[in-house]
Amino acid sequence: xxxxxxxxxxxxxxxxxxxxxxxxxxxxxxxxxxxxxxxxxxxxxxxxxxxxxxxxxxxxxxxxxxxxxxxxxxxxxxxxxxxxxxxxxxxxxxxxxxxxxxxxxxxxxxxxxxxxxxxxxxxxxxxxxxxxxxxxxxxxxxxxxxxxxxxxxxxxxxxxxxxxxxxxxxxxxxxxxxxxxxxxxxxxxxxxxxxxxxxxxxxxxxxxxxxxxxxxxxxxxxxxxxxxxxxxxxxxxxxxxxxxxxxxxxxxxxxxxxxxxxxxxxxxxxxxxxxxxxxxxxxxxxxxxxxxxxxxxxxxxxxxxxxxxxxxxxxxxxxxxxxxxxxxxxxxxxxxxxxxxxxxxxxx
Amino acid sequence: xxxxxxxxxxxxxxxxxxxxxxxxxxxxxxxxxxxxxxxxxxxxxxxxxxxxxxxxxxxxxxxxxxxxxxxxxxxxxxxxxxxxxxxxxxxxxxxxxxxxxxxxxxxxxxxxxxxxxxxxxxxxxxxxxxxxxxxxxxxxxxxxxxxxxxxxxxxxxxxxxxxxxxxxxxxxxxxxxxxxxxxxxxxxxxxxxxxxxxxxxxxxxxxxxxxxxxxxxxxxxxxxxxxxxxxxxxxxxxxxxxxxxxxxxxxxxxxxxxxxxxxxxxxxxxxxxxxxxxxxxxxxxxxxxxxxxxxxxxxxxxxxxxxxxxxxxxxxxxxxxxxxxxxxxxxxxxxxxxxxxxxxxxxx
Numbered sequence: 001x002x003x004x005x006x007x008x009x010x011x012x013x014x015x016x017x018x019x020x021x022x023x024x025x026x027x028x029x030x031x032x033x034x035x036x037x038x039x040x041x042x043x044x045x046x047x048x049x050x051x052x053x054x055x056x057x058x059x060x061x062x063x064x065x066x067x068x069x070x071x072x073x074x075x076x077x078x079x080x081x082x083x084x085x086x087x088x089x090x091x092x093x094x095x096x097x098x099x100x101x102x103x104x105x106x107x108x109x110x111x112x113x114x115x116x117x118x119x120x121x122x123x124x125x126x127x128x129x130x131x132x133x134x135x136x137x138x139x140x141x142x143x144x145x146x147x148x149x150x151x152x153x154x155x156x157x158x159x160x161x162x163x164x165x166x167x168x169x170x171x172x173x174x175x176x177x178x179x180x181x182x183x184x185x186x187x188x189x190x191x192x193x194x195x196x197x198x199x200x201x202x203x204x205x206x207x208x209x210x211x212x213x214x215x216x217x218x219x220x221x222x223x224x225x226x227x228x229x230x231x232x233x234x235x236x237x238x239x240x241x242x243x244x245x246x247x248x249x250x251x252x253x254x255x256x257x258x259x260x261x262x263x264x265x266x267x268x269x270x271x272x273x274x275x276x277x278x279x280x281x282x283x284x285x286x287x288x289x290x291x292x293x294x295x296x297x298x299x300x301x302x303x304x305x306x307x308x309x310x311x312x313x314x315x316x317x318x319x320x321x322x323x324x325x326x327x328x329x330x331x332x333x334x335x336x337x338x339x340x341x342x343x344x345x346x347x348x
Numbered sequence: 349x350x351x352x353x354x355x356x357x358x359x360x361x362x363x364x365x366x367x368x369x370x371x372x373x374x375x376x377x378x379x380x381x382x383x384x385x386x387x388x389x390x391x392x393x394x395x396x397x398x399x400x401x402x403x404x405x406x407x408x409x410x411x412x413x414x415x416x417x418x419x420x421x422x423x424x425x426x427x428x429x430x431x432x433x434x435x436x437x438x439x440x441x442x443x444x445x446x447x448x449x450x451x452x453x454x455x456x457x458x459x460x461x462x463x464x465x466x467x468x469x470x471x472x473x474x475x476x477x478x479x480x481x482x483x484x485x486x487x488x489x490x491x492x493x494x495x496x497x498x499x500x501x502x503x504x505x506x507x508x509x510x511x512x513x514x515x516x517x518x519x520x521x522x523x524x525x526x527x528x529x530x531x532x533x534x535x536x537x538x539x540x541x542x543x544x545x546x547x548x549x550x551x552x553x554x555x556x557x558x559x560x561x562x563x564x565x566x567x568x569x570x571x572x573x574x575x576x577x578x579x580x581x582x583x584x585x586x587x588x589x590x591x592x593x594x595x596x597x598x599x600x601x602x603x604x605x606x607x608x609x610x611x612x613x614x615x616x617x618x619x620x621x622x623x624x625x626x627x628x629x630x631x632x633x634x635x636x637x638x639x640x641x642x643x644x645x646x647x648x649x650x651x652x653x654x655x656x657x658x659x660x661x662x663x664x665x666x667x668x669x670x671x672x673x674x675x676x677x678x679x680x681x682x683x684x685x686x687x688x689x690x691x692x693x694x695x696x
Contacts, residue, residue: 102473
């Protein structure tokens with residue numbers, strides 16, 4: 001089956017790059033003995049809360065995979081992209097540590113979040129430390145032989161993306177208080193919160209692979225559109241996903257009154273009475289089970305699930321469209337297609 | 349009088365560089381319309397909480413002053429150092445926004461802190477945004493003509509310092525729970541929390557001024573020792589400073605059970621009965637006025653104020669010692685001496 005073939009290809013991607021990324025990430029934290037770094041290792045799933053080594057889970061490392069596969073797709077040497085791949089994963093994880101504080105999430109991957117274990121002050125600081133560590137890690141690009149101009153260009157991509165990420169997070173938090181969020185607002189928010197770092201992942205890979213500027217720009221657009229696809233699918237899973245697969249309670253994003261894509265779509269599309277119901281429920285301080293059921297029923301009536309999935313698929317197709325006609329390494333091009341397919345169809 | 353002369357010289361330093369730094373900082377935030385950036389402008393004292401422009405206070409900009417004066421002291425062009433100076437100020441202020449959350453401080457400069465106005469989630473994110481903005485600002489070094497190798501070297505200094513800063517903050521927070529903190533522990537904490545960024549300020553200035561590596565290293569040591577002097581004096585003001593000058597309540601750091609230098613010194617030097625009293629008071633969840641008075645009396649008996657001031661002065665002397673024998677621009681060398689003098693003798 002085509003789907004099985006693509007899933008097999010994703011596993012192949014992780015097999016191809018996973019160990020390399022993990023080694024580079026562990027190098028970034030090696031020899032850092034201060035207990036401060038134990039919080040980071042805990043968050044990454046490498047240690048328990050008492051600092052005992054234990055592989056709790058493996059991150060999917062989607063941003064590093066995107067970076068390395070993009071680098072090889074343009075004929076580059078993946079070894080030279082590894083510090084950037086690790087820096088991207090650290091940037092993503094710094095943002096998760098802070099997101100968990102900002103959203104008040106007590107659990108991630110089925111265990112307590114950093115702030116839940118160590119309190120907000122140390123968790124804020126652990127995130128800051130991981131943000132700083134991402135930059136320190138990036139400097140290893142010089143050690144693996146990249147010329148300074150190229151290191152600077154990669155750093156600029158990642159720094160601009162980090163700034164956009166914070167802008168998106170600002171909007172996401174502020175939308176919690178608003179009932180008038182429209183699909184355009186949502187997409188602008190996701191452009192920062194998710195798509196910017198995905199764009200930098202693909203773009204930096206192509207850049208390190210010595211692609212010309214125009215091709216780097218196309219890879220950025222590829223990554224940006226993948227980011228939209230990823231986030232919309234994430235929103236779908238946040239409402240309809242299975243708890244055992246995502247580690248989230250089904251409907252949790254409804255209960256948290258998140259302005260995720262299906263909800264924003266419903267608020268925009270609903271007829272007057274349904275919209276009023278939605279607004280009244282989303283205007284409450286807390287939702288009860290009846291409220292969640294009522295929201296679910298409205299989303300169902302409006303076909304919000306199917307429409308959202310269609311939007312995710314459209315963004316993935318748009319992403320791949322940016323790579324059409326480029327002279328890419330065929331095997332790696334297929335890997336990027338598999339990644340896009342995974343982003344849209346993943347179950348967790 | 350010598351003292352007046354030196355104060356005049358500090359004012360002269362601010363006159364020489366203040367407007368340039370402010371312009372560069374405002375450039376970093378110019379055109380950034382998202383309300384996210386209003387939190388940053390509020391924190392910097394440029395706007396009130398409703399986003400209306402208003403100069404609430406002027407930051408002292410000590411790190412930018414250190415950077416620019418160091419650059420000119422080695423014969424460099426201050427214009428080329430401006431993006432680094434602004435980035436240093438943004439790094440410092442990102443850490444203040446997060447410190448205020450971590451310490452639960454409701455006020456800074458006599459008005460509500462960012463988290464107090466906008467809540468912890470947006471305040472965490474505003475700090476992150478300012479951290480990212482510091483990096484984006486640093487890239488303007490390329491635009492003012494620095495070669496990529498030099499930009500990379502400056503970025504490396506600042507990134508390593510940021511990581512050290514988070515390490516120091518980890519220790520500072522963890523010391524709140526500990527009663528066995530010794531002067532060596534304290535100095536190791538300050539090496540990260542304060543001295544690393546001061547070292548990077550002086551070092552980056554010298555680097556941009558094209559000083560040879562050995563001289564850059566001496567400027568880093570100069571800045572590092574200034575950092576110790578600054579923090580010890582800060583601790584003195586936190587206990588004995590006048591409320592109207594520091595914007596802090598006198599004794600506030602005692603009440604907050606901070607392991608600041610005079611307290612750590614007292615814990616280390618006190619005879620058995622005084623130490624037991626201190627440990628019992630610092631082991632409480634909250635101090636009352638009697639506790640604060642008792643701690644003050646013990647500090648007084650041990651001469652903690654005078655000893656702390658002596659340590660601050662010694663670090664400043666050590667700082668200046670690192671510059672001896674270098675072929676510096678005489679006027680700018682005297683500016684650096686004035687800065688050191690200010691660090692040790694400031695009243696706020």
